[in-house]
Amino acid sequence: MTQRTFPKADNDQQRIEVLHELKILDTSAEGVFDEITALTASIFDIPTAIISLVDSERQWFKSRQCLPAQQTDRDVAFCNYTIMDTEVFEVDNPQTDPRFADNPLVTGELGLRYYAGAPITVRGFNIGALCMLDYKKREGLSEGEKEMLKTLARIVARTINDRRLIRESAALVSELMMGDE
Amino acid sequence: MIIDQEFCDRALQNLQIYAQRIVDTAGNTQKVELLSRLEIGESNIALEDLFREMTPAQTLEVAERQMLAGSILHSQTGISVSINVDNSVLVEKQLQQRLLEMCERYRYPMILEFTELRPMPPADEINRLFFDIKLNDITIALDDFGTGFNGMSVFADYDFDIIKIDRSMISGIESRPQKQKILHHIRGLLDALDKTHVVEGVETEERYQNLVDLGFTTFQGYLFHRPENVGDIR
Numbered sequence: 001m002t003q004r005t006f007p008k009a010d011n012d013q014q015r016i017e018v019l020h021e022l023k024i025l026d027t028s029a030e031g032v033f034d035e036i037t038a039l040t041a042s043i044f045d046i047p048t049a050i051i052s053l054v055d056s057e058r059q060w061f062k063s064r065q066c067l068p069a070q071q072t073d074r075d076v077a078f079c080n081y082t083i084m085d086t087e088v089f090e091v092d093n094p095q096t097d098p099r100f101a102d103n104p105l106v107t108g109e110l111g112l113r114y115y116a117g118a119p120i121t122v123r124g125f126n127i128g129a130l131c132m133l134d135y136k137k138r139e140g141l142s143e144g145e146k147e148m149l150k151t152l153a154r155i156v157a158r159t160i161n162d163r164r165l166i167r168e169s170a171a172l173v174s175e176l177m178m179g180d181e
Numbered sequence: 182m183i184i185d186q187e188f189c190d191r192a193l194q195n196l197q198i199y200a201q202r203i204v205d206t207a208g209n210t211q212k213v214e215l216l217s218r219l220e221i222g223e224s225n226i227a228l229e230d231l232f233r234e235m236t237p238a239q240t241l242e243v244a245e246r247q248m249l250a251g252s253i254l255h256s257q258t259g260i261s262v263s264i265n266v267d268n269s270v271l272v273e274k275q276l277q278q279r280l281l282e283m284c285e286r287y288r289y290p291m292i293l294e295f296t297e298l299r300p301m302p303p304a305d306e307i308n309r310l311f312f313d314i315k316l317n318d319i320t321i322a323l324d325d326f327g328t329g330f331n332g333m334s335v336f337a338d339y340d341f342d343i344i345k346i347d348r349s350m351i352s353g354i355e356s357r358p359q360k361q362k363i364l365h366h367i368r369g370l371l372d373a374l375d376k377t378h379v380v381e382g383v384e385t386e387e388r389y390q391n392l393v394d395l396g397f398t399t400f401q402g403y404l405f406h407r408p409e410n411v412g413d414i415r
Contacts, residue, residue, distance in 0.1 A: 026309045028340040031375060167337035170370045174336055177350065177363045178327060 004103070006080040015083075015125040016056050022122065022164050025053060025060050032159055033063035036130070040152055041065045044145070046132045051120070051156055052079045053128035067133070076105055082117035083126035088146040090116040092138065111135050118146075118153035122161050130156050184234045192219045192231055193242060198250045199408035203263070203379055203401045206393060212261035212292065213254070214401065215247045216408050232267045232298060237276055240267035244280070248287045250411055255289050258414060263292040263322065269299055277310050284317045292343065294324040297335060304338040311340045325381070326350065337374075344371060345401075348382025354391055361395060368396040 009015065019025070033051055040049035051062040059077040061070055074080065078100070082089040092114055094100035105112045117131030130153040141149065200213040219231060232240050244266045251262035270276045284293075293314065301307060311321050322343035323335060327350035336344060346367075354360050371378050383389050383402030392400070 023304060023338055026305055026312060028308070028312055028315055028342075166370060166373045170367070170374065171334040171337035173363060173366055173370065174327070177360070177367070 004075040006075055006077070007084050008080070009084060011125070012056075015127065018123050018125045019053060019055065019127040022127070022160060023167070024062060024160060024163070025055060027062075029063065030163075033156070034065075036152060036156055036159070037063040037065045040130065040132060040149070043148065043152075044132055044141075046114075046134050046138075048133040050131050050133070051128065052077065052117075052131055053120075054079050054083055054126075059128070062128075072105070076103055078103075078105070078112075078115045079117055079129040079131055082129040082131065083119050086119060086121070086126075088116055088118050088141065088149055089129075090140055090146075092140050114138050116141055116149065118149045120153050120157045120160070122157050127160075129153070184230060186234070186236075189231060189235045189239055192235075193239060195219055196243065196246065198247060198411050200254065200262075200411050200414050201401060201408040202406040202414075203399060204405045205400075206398055208405070210260060211399060212263055213414055214263040214294070215251055215254075215265070215411070217243055217247060217265070232269075235267075237267070237269035237273055241270050241276055241279060241283075243267075244270070244293075245283055248283060248291065251291055252287050252289055254411055254414060255291070260414065261290045261292060263294055265294045265296070265324065267298060268295045268301060271295070271302055271307060271310070272299065281310065281313055284314050284319055288317045288319075290318050290320075292320050292322050294322040294345065295341075296324040297328070301335060301339065304334075308340045315340075315342075322379075341376065343377050343379060345379045345381050346397075348402075351380060351382070351388060351392065355387055361391070364392075365395045 037049040037051060041047065048064070048066045050064045050067060052059045053062055054074065054077060056074070058071050058074050059079055061067070078091060091097055091100060094103065094106045094112060094115065100106055112133055113136055114134035115131060117129035119126040120128045120130055130149065196217045196219060199216045199218060201216060202210045203212050203214060205211050244264060247264040251264055254260065255262050266280065270280055314321065320342040321340065322345055323339070323341040324345045325347040326336060326344045327347040351364070354364065377399065378397065379399045379401050380392055380397050381401050383392065383400045383404050385404060389400065389404055
């Protein structure tokens with residue numbers, strides 16, 4: 001299968017390094033992230049909300065509501081577009097959008113009909129997106145709703161960064177404890 | 182006594198499985214840890230010493246026996262069962278796969294305990310394995326926390342659900358306020374990381390009280406229960 005084209009920032013490699021430093025890819029589910037996606041789905045009354053982390057060749061989901069897949073190839077990810085910007089990226093008619101009309105997430109079993117995502121920015125880089133999906137047409141978000149989605153994405157970003165800091169201090173404290181012997 | 186390959190082969194035939202209760206502050210049994218020991222005449226050899234000489238595949242065989250004994254114990258009592266897996270299993274991809282298959286086959290609320298007898302492979306690889314194992318109603322514990330190889334980044338970077346704090350970490354705490362402070366801080370970090378704990382090797386009432394004051398809630402040690410025959414656990 002030929003790879004689909006998608007936009008990629010000049011600093012994509014640096015962005016991926018930051019994502020890897022956070023050591024969150026392929027980790028177990030954590031309650032706090034599942035709570036945020038559940039809350040997002042509930043606030044926007046939408047079936048699927050996801051925390052998607054965009055790795056070099058894939059997007060991997062730290063948390064997902066009502067989505068069977070744990071990851072997808074990067075080239076089909078709508079989030080590639082979201083992480084190019086600081087604003088909400090929204091697609092309300094993918095079937096007529098030339099960027100997505102032949103995307104397997106749209107044409108295939110999933111039947112994606114709506115996407116909205118806000119970038120998750122940690123240490124200055126968009127490591128992924130808090131996004132939501134619907135499988136029927138729906139109206140676009142109001143300006144106020146976009147702000148809410150961005151706020152939730154900032155909470156995710158803060159939580160991911162804190163998570164790393166807590167882990168690093170746990171390692172440090174334990175080393176002190178052992179050095180004390 | 183010389184522990185060599187031949188000895189290990191024979192040992193596998195003669196393993197005895199015991200169970201030690203892990204209790205909460207009310208004294209209730211939360212779970213039991215299965216312990217394999219070898220009894221030959223007078224000598225009574227701990228599994229850790231055997232694990233050092235066994236091949237990784239042999240250690241996995243020991244784990245499988247424990248899983249089987251544990252599944253019977255669990256079906257009769259409803260108690261969660263903790264099983265030791267030597268971390269040499271984690272070093273070989275093929276054994277990782279066999280371990281995962283065993284978990285899928287037995288599939289009951291069990292806890293797999295890994296020690297750091299050998300350095301652990303990188304966290305991303307191991308976390309992927311843990312992710313798949315946990316899909317089978319299984320939780321994962323780091324055994325003997327405080328005695329390992331990789332500094333203590335293991336605690337921070339690997340997806341253990343339960344941290345079992347080694348007796349060496351709590352020795353002499355009664356007279357060492359600084360150590361108590363650090364332990365109290367670790368207790369807080371465990372909460373922040375959504376990890377639970379077991380404090381191992383609690384043998385005196387005074388130390389137990391100290392640990393309760395520091396916020397610890399789950400204990401294992403002779404003060405509460407010695408290892409029992411598996412059949413005696415009700």
